[in-house]
Amino acid sequence: MTKKNILHIFLISLLILLSLSIVNATETNTQTKNMETHTITTQESPIQQSTDDIQSQQINNPKIKKTIETTSNQLTETSKNNHSTKNLKSKNSYIINNTNYDDYFDEDGFVLDNTLSHSTVTLTGEFKNKTFYIDTVPFNITGKNALLHDSTINIQLPSIKISNITFNNTNKNSAIVIEKENTIIENCNITYNTTNDVKAIYITGNNSTIINNNIHVGGPSDEIDWYSDPDLARTLSIAITSNNNKVLYNNITTYSTISKIPYGAIESITIQGAIHGDKAENNTVEYNNIITTGHDYVYGINLGQNINNNKINYNNITSHGLAFADSIQIFSAASNIQITYNNISSISQNISDGIAISKDNMVGETRNNTILFNRIEVDGNYSTAMDIGNIKDSQINHNKISITGQNINGIIIINGKNNTIHKNNIKLNSLKNEDVGILLKESTDNQITTNMILTNTTHTITLLGSNNNTIVNNTLISKRKAGDISINTTNTINTLDNNNHFKTRILLNNITTYRDMKVNLTCQVLDETNKTVHGGKVVLKINGKTLKDDNGNIIYLRVENGVAQLSNYTIPENWRKSEYTLTAVYGGYQHYLSNTNNSTITLLKENVTLTYTSQTTFKSNETIKLSVNVTHDNKTVNTGHVIFKINKKTLKDPSGNIIYATVENGIATITYTLPPMSSKIYNLTVVYGDSIYERCELNSKITIVN
Known part of the structure; x- marks a missing residue:
C-alpha cells in the first residue's frame, strides 16, 4: 500500500472518530437528570417585595428571554445571560431544604450550575453550617419557616433580595455579606451569641436597604482592629463601608459576652470609609430601635473616616456601658451630617456622651452639620450631652437635654465658629459647681439664643478663650444666679443681652357655682420647668374689672409656694349673666416674667x-x-x-x-x-x-x- 493510500485511510478514520465524538457530545448535552423533559416559555415578573419603590430610581429591569427545562418536580433553566447587572427579574422558584441542598450547591456553598439563575429560592426547615454564595448566577432567597444555624449568605451579584430568614449563629463571622449594589434584606431575624468576631450584616456594596429586621448580637468586647482599613470593631450588628445604603425600621440589640481586653469596644452600627480612599457617604439610618450594652466601651452608632453626608434620624438609641457609653459617635471630621428627632439615652458608671463629633480634634473640616429636635438623657461621672470639636456653620437647635452626674456639661464646643445654638432646653444636675449647660472653648462668632438652661451649679454658660460670641434672649438660671450674671465670661469679650427673664405660666381653674355663694379664687404660678414660683403678686379681674376691697383699694394677692388665693369671695346676687371671665394677672418678680391667664365662672340657675x-x-x-x-x-x-x-x-x-x-x-x-x-x-x-x-x-x- 502506498503512502498516499495510507494517508487517505488515516484521514477517513479521523473524520469518522470526530463525527462520533460530536454525536456523543450532543447526546450528553441534551440529557437531563430524569427521563421526561418539557420546554416551557415563562412570563417575566418582578421581584415581589414590600419595598417596591426603594430601588425604582436606581435600577433598570432587563428583559431576559429564557426557556425552562422541567424535570419531574425540579426546574432547570437555561439563559442567554448568566446574570444581569440590573434589577433581578424572578421567573420561577425552587424549594430547597437541608436534604436537597447538595443538588444546587457544592460543599463550599457555590451554585453547581445555572439552574437557579433569575429565580426565587425558598428555604424551608433547618440548615446547619451551610453557605449560600450568590456569585455566578443571580437569585433571590426567601424563607418559609427557615432556620439557619452557623450559616452565611454571601451576595456577590447586584440587585438581590433576602427575606424571611432566621439565623442563629455562634461560629460564623457574618450572617449576611453584601458585596454588590442594590441588595434588600427584609424581615430577617439574626441572632448571635459568640466570643468570636462578628459582623452580623456586613455591607461593602452600595445602595443596599436593610429594613424590618430583628438583629440580636452578642460578641466580645475587644480591641478595635487597627490593622484593617477601615478599622472596625470586633462586635458589630451592622457594618457599612460603602455609600447610599439605608437602615430602616430595624430592632437592633448588641451586647458584650466577654471582655477580652480592658476597655474593649462593641458597636451596634458602624459606618466607615477607608482612611486612604473609599468613602462611606450618603447613608441613612432611620426609625430603628438600637440598644447597646457592655462591660467596657459601648457605641450605639459609630461613624469613622470619610463619612460626610450621612443621616441619623428618628431612632431610639440606648447605650449602657460600665466604662464608657456613647450613643452617636462621629470619630473624624465630618460635614453635612444630619442628626434629628432621635431619642438618645447614654448611661455609664464612668464616661458617657449623647453625641460626640470630632471629639478628639481629628484633622479635617466639620461643617454644615444639623443637630435638631433630639431628646438626650445622659448619666455618668464624666459626661456630656454633646461634645463637638472644630465645628463650623452648623445648627444645634430645639434639643431637649437632661444630664446627671459629676464633671458633666450639656454642650461643649471646642474651636467652633459661626454656629447657631438655638431654643435648646438644657437641665443639668451635677455634684460639681464648675459644670455648666454650655461650654465654649477657643470658639468665636457663635450665636447662643433663646435657650433655656437650668443648672444646680454656679454658672449656666462658661466661655474659655472664646470671643465675639452673641448670647441673647436666653432663660438662664443657676443655683445662685440668673440671667447675664450666670454667664462666666472671664477675660473674654462677648455680647450678652436680655438673658434675665424666665417665662411663667398661670394655672387658673374654671368655677361653677351659684349666685350669693362664697368661693375661693385660686391661681397657681409656675416657671417654664413647672417649678413653683416664689414671690410677686397677682391681681384678679372679673369681666375686665379689677377686684377691690370695701374701701375701694385694689386687692393684691401675694404668691407663696406658687399659689395666690382670694378666699371666701361672695358671688354677687345681682349678677344676671350665666358666664363671667375671671382673669389673673401676675406682675412678675426678679427674673420671672409677668403673665396673664383667663378662666370662666359659670353661674347655675336655682329653683324658686x-x-x-x-x-x-x-x-x-x-x-x-x-x-x-x-x-x-x-x-x-x-x-x-x-x-x-x-x-x-x-x-x-x-x-x-x-x-x-x-x-x-x-x-x-x-x-x-x-x-x-x-x-x-x-x-x-x-x-x-x-x-x-x-x-x-x-x-x-x-x-x-x-
Missing part, C-alpha cells in the same frame, strides 16, 4: 317656690287680684316676672297685651277683670320666668259663681 295667696272664688265680670309669693330657700326673690293663665289661656289687658307681674319683695300681683264666665271650677296656672332662676310653674283651682 311659688305659693298662691289670693282667694279662690270669684264672680263673673268681677275685677280681681291674683297674687303669688316667690321664694328661694325661704328667702324672698326680688327678680323675675309672673304670668297667669285660666284654662291655659294667658291673661291679657284690654289692648290684648300679656299682663306681667313683676316680682318685688317676693310678691307678684296683677289686677284683672273677669269676662262673662260660666259658673264652674277653672284651672289656674302661674308661670315664673327669669334669667337667674329656673322657670317655675304652679297649678291651682278657682271657682266662678254668678
Whole structure:
C-alpha cells in the first residue's frame, strides 16, 4: 500500500472518530437528570417585595428571554445571560431544604450550575453550617419557616433580595455579606451569641436597604482592629463601608459576652470609609430601635473616616456601658451630617456622651452639620450631652437635654465658629459647681439664643478663650444666679443681652357655682420647668374689672409656694349673666416674667317656690287680684316676672297685651277683670320666668259663681 493510500485511510478514520465524538457530545448535552423533559416559555415578573419603590430610581429591569427545562418536580433553566447587572427579574422558584441542598450547591456553598439563575429560592426547615454564595448566577432567597444555624449568605451579584430568614449563629463571622449594589434584606431575624468576631450584616456594596429586621448580637468586647482599613470593631450588628445604603425600621440589640481586653469596644452600627480612599457617604439610618450594652466601651452608632453626608434620624438609641457609653459617635471630621428627632439615652458608671463629633480634634473640616429636635438623657461621672470639636456653620437647635452626674456639661464646643445654638432646653444636675449647660472653648462668632438652661451649679454658660460670641434672649438660671450674671465670661469679650427673664405660666381653674355663694379664687404660678414660683403678686379681674376691697383699694394677692388665693369671695346676687371671665394677672418678680391667664365662672340657675295667696272664688265680670309669693330657700326673690293663665289661656289687658307681674319683695300681683264666665271650677296656672332662676310653674283651682 502506498503512502498516499495510507494517508487517505488515516484521514477517513479521523473524520469518522470526530463525527462520533460530536454525536456523543450532543447526546450528553441534551440529557437531563430524569427521563421526561418539557420546554416551557415563562412570563417575566418582578421581584415581589414590600419595598417596591426603594430601588425604582436606581435600577433598570432587563428583559431576559429564557426557556425552562422541567424535570419531574425540579426546574432547570437555561439563559442567554448568566446574570444581569440590573434589577433581578424572578421567573420561577425552587424549594430547597437541608436534604436537597447538595443538588444546587457544592460543599463550599457555590451554585453547581445555572439552574437557579433569575429565580426565587425558598428555604424551608433547618440548615446547619451551610453557605449560600450568590456569585455566578443571580437569585433571590426567601424563607418559609427557615432556620439557619452557623450559616452565611454571601451576595456577590447586584440587585438581590433576602427575606424571611432566621439565623442563629455562634461560629460564623457574618450572617449576611453584601458585596454588590442594590441588595434588600427584609424581615430577617439574626441572632448571635459568640466570643468570636462578628459582623452580623456586613455591607461593602452600595445602595443596599436593610429594613424590618430583628438583629440580636452578642460578641466580645475587644480591641478595635487597627490593622484593617477601615478599622472596625470586633462586635458589630451592622457594618457599612460603602455609600447610599439605608437602615430602616430595624430592632437592633448588641451586647458584650466577654471582655477580652480592658476597655474593649462593641458597636451596634458602624459606618466607615477607608482612611486612604473609599468613602462611606450618603447613608441613612432611620426609625430603628438600637440598644447597646457592655462591660467596657459601648457605641450605639459609630461613624469613622470619610463619612460626610450621612443621616441619623428618628431612632431610639440606648447605650449602657460600665466604662464608657456613647450613643452617636462621629470619630473624624465630618460635614453635612444630619442628626434629628432621635431619642438618645447614654448611661455609664464612668464616661458617657449623647453625641460626640470630632471629639478628639481629628484633622479635617466639620461643617454644615444639623443637630435638631433630639431628646438626650445622659448619666455618668464624666459626661456630656454633646461634645463637638472644630465645628463650623452648623445648627444645634430645639434639643431637649437632661444630664446627671459629676464633671458633666450639656454642650461643649471646642474651636467652633459661626454656629447657631438655638431654643435648646438644657437641665443639668451635677455634684460639681464648675459644670455648666454650655461650654465654649477657643470658639468665636457663635450665636447662643433663646435657650433655656437650668443648672444646680454656679454658672449656666462658661466661655474659655472664646470671643465675639452673641448670647441673647436666653432663660438662664443657676443655683445662685440668673440671667447675664450666670454667664462666666472671664477675660473674654462677648455680647450678652436680655438673658434675665424666665417665662411663667398661670394655672387658673374654671368655677361653677351659684349666685350669693362664697368661693375661693385660686391661681397657681409656675416657671417654664413647672417649678413653683416664689414671690410677686397677682391681681384678679372679673369681666375686665379689677377686684377691690370695701374701701375701694385694689386687692393684691401675694404668691407663696406658687399659689395666690382670694378666699371666701361672695358671688354677687345681682349678677344676671350665666358666664363671667375671671382673669389673673401676675406682675412678675426678679427674673420671672409677668403673665396673664383667663378662666370662666359659670353661674347655675336655682329653683324658686311659688305659693298662691289670693282667694279662690270669684264672680263673673268681677275685677280681681291674683297674687303669688316667690321664694328661694325661704328667702324672698326680688327678680323675675309672673304670668297667669285660666284654662291655659294667658291673661291679657284690654289692648290684648300679656299682663306681667313683676316680682318685688317676693310678691307678684296683677289686677284683672273677669269676662262673662260660666259658673264652674277653672284651672289656674302661674308661670315664673327669669334669667337667674329656673322657670317655675304652679297649678291651682278657682271657682266662678254668678
